[in-house]
Amino acid sequence: MTVLLREALGDSLRRVRTDQGRTLREVSTDARVSLGYLSEVERGQKEASSELLAAICDALDVEIADLLLDVGHALRPITTGPVEPALAAATVDAELSEVTDDQVVAGEPTVAAEHLDAVITAAKVVIPAPAGRATALAAA
Template sequence: MVLLREELGDVLRDARRGQGRTLRDISARASVSLGYLSEIERGEKEASSELLASICSALDMPLSIVFTEVAHRARRVERASAPVTLPVPTRSEDVVSAA
């Protein structure tokens, strides 16, 4: 099952680390506590839209890019956990094989 807060946290953490920035730097620029930002990145807390916009601004990253990456990650998780479907014979196939 895909948990949006976990995928979002991973995207934000990857973006921050990719920029070589610290939690302290982003938390100060986004005006969010260091602990709360850490919980968001770990997928333990869900950020409000206002807070998310502030974090994205601190990362110099458009919100649309963050959401796009979250959607790509969610799609990969869904595909990996999708149930395998087996072919089910139709009634006409049952009649042919019985003959």
């Protein structure tokens, strides 16, 4: 089943609003959008323009980027099964290319290393690190 972008956006907006314990009326007033229109956006019946989305996010005191990340996760949930080994290997190579030798030697925690762990865990694929980095990464 395909989830539409407007439906995922609406679900995320509703979740943020209800988590804050706010009503549609409160948010619609703060965002300066009609109550009915906001309701239709939350139900995935209307497409929200970028301006409207910005106003709603401001009213909810949430960053648009954070909302879109949540929507992205809803549209493409993390797979729990094996992924294509070539895709996993390409992702790992891309992540490792972001880690400098100085960071590895210093044992400095890096975003790339965290992503690498997540990729390997999600992929359930064992991929050897490039020569020379395996020991240093394992120690970091």
